[in-house]
Amino acid sequence: MSADRVPVHLSVLPVETLELLDPRPGEVWADCTTGGGGHTRLIAERVGPNGRVLALDQDPNMLELARERLSGLPVELVRANFDQLPEVLAARGLARIDGVLADLGFSSDQLADAARGLSFKHDGPLDMRLDPSTGATAADLVNTLSEAALADVIFEFGEERHSRRVARRIVERRAEKPFATTADLADVVRRAVPRSGGIDPATRTFQALRIAVNDELGALDRLLAALPAVLKPGGRAGIISFHSLEDRRVKHAFRAAGWSAVNKKPVEAGDAEAARNVRARSAKLRVAVRTEPDGPAI
Numbered sequence: 001m002s003a004d005r006v007p008v009h010l011s012v013l014p015v016e017t018l019e020l021l022d023p024r025p026g027e028v029w030a031d032c033t034t035g036g037g038g039h040t041r042l043i044a045e046r047v048g049p050n051g052r053v054l055a056l057d058q059d060p061n062m063l064e065l066a067r068e069r070l071s072g073l074p075v076e077l078v079r080a081n082f083d084q085l086p087e088v089l090a091a092r093g094l095a096r097i098d099g100v101l102a103d104l105g106f107s108s109d110q111l112a113d114a115a116r117g118l119s120f121k122h123d124g125p126l127d128m129r130l131d132p133s134t135g136a137t138a139a140d141l142v143n144t145l146s147e148a149a150l151a152d153v154i155f156e157f158g159e160e161r162h163s164r165r166v167a168r169r170i171v172e173r174r175a176e177k178p179f180a181t182t183a184d185l186a187d188v189v190r191r192a193v194p195r196s197g198g199i200d201p202a203t204r205t206f207q208a209l210r211i212a213v214n215d216e217l218g219a220l221d222r223l224l225a226a227l228p229a230v231l232k233p234g235g236r237a238g239i240i241s242f243h244s245l246e247d248r249r250v251k252h253a254f255r256a257a258g259w260s261a262v263n264k265k266p267v268e269a270g271d272a273e274a275a276r277n278v279r280a281r282s283a284k285l286r287v288a289v290r291t292e293p294d295g296p297a298i
């Protein structure tokens with residue numbers, strides 16, 4: 001992905017996110033998932049020259065892509081996993097901040113880049129790491145996990161009813177030749193899972209492996225646990241999630257003592273946004289306000 005490209009990703013729920021999070025002039029915010037910088041830009045314009053936005057992403061390619069869009073704004077790009085947010089703030093001498101946004105998962109730019117191996121539609125190396133510098137790839141998982149462990153991952157993170165059959169076919173196939181590409185895996189999964197409805201039979205298995213490779217639910221749990229200590233009283237947190245495994249966690253966290261949920265039901269995209277942005281169709285935004293200090297300031 002080259003730095004002179006313009007992001008293709010369309011930020012989801014931009015109007016609703018700004019309205020509910022209500023960033024104000026002079027405030028300090030962290031956008032935990034800057035991606036192409038769409039939401040970051042909106043927040044930075046609101047906090048203005050006396051404010052500050054830390055724009056985190058674990059993918060250095062995305063930070064490069066966001067750089068131009070964010071130039072001239074009070075934004076600092078930070079390469080970090082958002083589960084490191086307390087350390088990122090501490091390293092800058094910041095105790096509590098005014099707001100945090102996390103727009104979870106991957107961006108359309110990452111999905112469209114075949115070299116990232118996230119998509120069953122574009123053939124590429126079976127990688128799936130959002131931080132390309134560390135950790136096991138999807139190929140490592142499908143070539144080494146036991147059949148039972150693979151079935152568990154595919155069932156738990158993909159909610160795939162045919163997880164056992166998929167795992168068995170994967171193990172049979174890798175005995176002949178290890179998996180190397182996304183097309184390889186998609187082909188085996190499509191043969192194992194009967195087609196039903198409009199979605200590609202490989203969708204759920206790819207989602208499951210991506211979540212496992214990036215420990216997405218672990219990172220979300222750690223971020224949610226850290227929020228009370230990093231937000232000021234009156235500080236706002238917004239999380240945009242894309243499947244029920246994520247939304248359930250956010251809903252539960254925002255029900256705990258010390259939080260006041262701004263919206264009891266998650267905000268979803270209206271028809272116009274859903275028509276122009278496929279990703280927005282599954283987006284759910286929850287916003288909550290910290291009503292009291294909790295835990296030691298960092």
Ligand SMILES: C[S@@+](CC[C@H](N)C(=O)[O-])C[C@H]1O[C@@H](n2cnc3c(N)ncnc32)[C@H](O)[C@@H]1O
Nearest residue numbers: 011033035036037038039057058059081082103
């Ligand atoms: C949905 S995109 C964000 C799009 C962005 N809000 C926009 O408007 O352009 C999610 C981004 O978060 C990053 N990401 C996902 N999980 C992360 C994590 N645990 N820590 C840091 N960045 C993460 C991905 O690399 C991706 O760039």
